[in-house]
Amino acid sequence: MRFTDHVKDRLWFYLIAALSLGLMLLFLFAYRVSGQLIIFICAIFFLFIIAEEAVGFMRKRRFYSQLRSRLDKLDKKYLIHELVEKPSFFEGELIYDALCEANKSMCENVAEYKRSSADFRDFIEMWVHEIKLPVASLQLMAHNHSDELGEKFQEQLRRIDGYTDQVLYYARSENAEKDYIIKDTALKRTVANVALKNREAVQLCGACIETEGLDLTVMTDGKWLEFILGQFMANSLKYISDGREPVIKVYAEELPDRVLLHFRDNGIGIPAGDLNRVFDKSFTGENGRNYAKSTGMGLYIVKSLCDRLGHSITAESVQGEYTEFTIGFAKNEYYRMENS
Amino acid sequence: MNRIYIVEDDRSIREELAELLRNSGYETDCLTDFSDSAAQILAAKADLILMDINIPNLNGEQLLKEIRKKTDTPVIMVTSRTSETDEVLSMSYGADDYITKPYNPTILLLRISAVLKRSSGAASVQTYSGLQVNDAKGSLSDGSRELTLTKNEMIIFRFMLDRQGSIVTRDELMTALWDNDEFVNDNALTVNISRLRSKLAELGCEDAIETRKKQGYILR
Incomplete structure (x- = not known):
């Protein structure tokens, strides 16, 4: 808070003071008061004004400049009232109390939304577990009475399972609660689990899975990684390029500071213009419109799961040739030492 | 049982x-x-x-x-x-x-x-009609000769041996292979089985694996 701001703010007061001084002088002259006395009275008048302004300015300046500078530095601006001292002048107190009250009310409001979103998430999680029971039951029935139709039922049941998993992981990725465990996970086992889960679909497409260098362990949540690779797999099987044998290559490489897991297919690829938006929510792009029905959620969920787990993820593609997703797992020596 | x-x-x-x-x-x-x-x-x-x-x-x-x-x-x-x-x-x-x-x-x-x-805690060495099965080496021997099986053939043979006398479906064999990181396709499975057959025949077990149409295979 600068002094000029203060002066500008007090313009009305000065105007009134000047007016009252003028009136006073008028009367003093009318009663023929001596010149010395007039000068004396004027001096006292100015002295009072200056003293009053200086004290008022000092009291306010402390509060307002603190407010301004702390607000600029703060990233969560709604916490400002916690960081300024309670002022000692009336207007300041009024503002301070209003800030506190507004903030408290906002916190309550936010808490209510948090609660309702947590409730919703809990319900989704519970619902997904519930829906898996009839699906499991149907899958067993289809297997026990296996014939041509049983195989077809199983395929549809796998689709249902895939979609419910998407809902589950979407709910998990959107919420702040920590419900994952980061531990040493063998890439080989994870990839085998994903392949096993999608075996029928892979064989139906006549695709071929190649792996290389998967004898590594990474720090991640195994279940989340399985879901992520499952999404890549589903995409690869969806966007197969006609005229060549579909090949899915999963390979890992170890760098000094991290492990990279590559998931590459030789499908139709992603147009260059769409490539940097594939992880956006609800983005379907050219492929989503032209080839298969796409929700644009799969890769978005993948990206948010990776963000939560602290993995990097990149997409690379040449249209008509290949698509490659790469996940980067950080190596954490400190954590390993703690564990061993 | x-x-x-x-x-x-x-x-x-x-x-x-x-x-x-x-x-x-x-x-x-x-x-x-x-x-x-x-x-x-x-x-x-x-x-x-x-x-x-x-x-x-x-x-x-x-x-x-x-x-x-x-x-x-x-x-x-x-x-x-x-x-x-x-x-x-x-x-x-x-x-x-x-x-x-x-x-x-x-x-x-x-x-x-x-x-x-x-x-x-079943031991890794088992016998099949006079043949020694060595999992660690991945081989079959009849005492005088020893034949090495590929990893895939061994997985298939091991799976059938554990279920000797009952039908093993292609689906089950495929699952067993994929569970061991061998992501083979349908044709490869057929090829592996016919190779396994000829290797068993070489060791004197002709027609060890019987094909049941639309059901699977039986190791007799």
Whole structure:
């Protein structure tokens, strides 16, 4: 808070003071008061004004400049009232109390939304577990009475399972609660689990899975990684390029500071213009419109799961040739030492 | 014959699961009254326990902990809870495997036989009509000659040998191969089986593997 701001703010007061001084002088002259006395009275008048302004300015300046500078530095601006001292002048107190009250009310409001979103998430999680029971039951029935139709039922049941998993992981990725465990996970086992889960679909497409260098362990949540690779797999099987044998290559490489897991297919690829938006929510792009029905959620969920787990993820593609997703797992020596 | 005890509160799943296991040559027994689960499970003296986490009156993980105090019977947790936390918790309480619903029935059977094999401590050398089977070396020998099998052939042969005399479907063989990181396709499986056949014939076991149309294969 600068002094000029203060002066500008007090313009009305000065105007009134000047007016009252003028009136006073008028009367003093009318009663023929001596010149010395007039000068004396004027001096006292100015002295009072200056003293009053200086004290008022000092009291306010402390509060307002603190407010301004702390607000600029703060990233969560709604916490400002916690960081300024309670002022000692009336207007300041009024503002301070209003800030506190507004903030408290906002916190309550936010808490209510948090609660309702947590409730919703809990319900989704519970619902997904519930829906898996009839699906499991149907899958067993289809297997026990296996014939041509049983195989077809199983395929549809796998689709249902895939979609419910998407809902589950979407709910998990959107919420702040920590419900994952980061531990040493063998890439080989994870990839085998994903392949096993999608075996029928892979064989139906006549695709071929190649792996290389998967004898590594990474720090991640195994279940989340399985879901992520499952999404890549589903995409690869969806966007197969006609005229060549579909090949899915999963390979890992170890760098000094991290492990990279590559998931590459030789499908139709992603147009260059769409490539940097594939992880956006609800983005379907050219492929989503032209080839298969796409929700644009799969890769978005993948990206948010990776963000939560602290993995990097990149997409690379040449249209008509290949698509490659790469996940980067950080190596954490400190954590390993703690564990061993 | 191995006896499997099923702890599952969903009636439909329980019945289908029992049927699946019976079809695959296991004896089954189910827990139907959940008021005193632990005692009943222990009294059943099964060779393997399939257990759900969400069962009435008691948490499956606590139940597992209680059972583990009294017996070493292998336990496979079968559940619709898919988080890594649940799995880690179950394994730390002494579960031998953890499978999430809905499961592929073939994979479930594969896991069950793997756990049973591990717990019975079957030796790796077995014989098949006078042939020595050496898993570690991946070879078959009749005393004088030794033939090396490829990894795929060994997986197929091992799987059939464990189920000697009963039908093994292509689906099961495929699952066993994929479970061992061998992502072969249909043609490759056919080729592997015919190679395995000719290798067995070379060692004097002609027609060891019989083809049953639309069903699978039998190792005689």
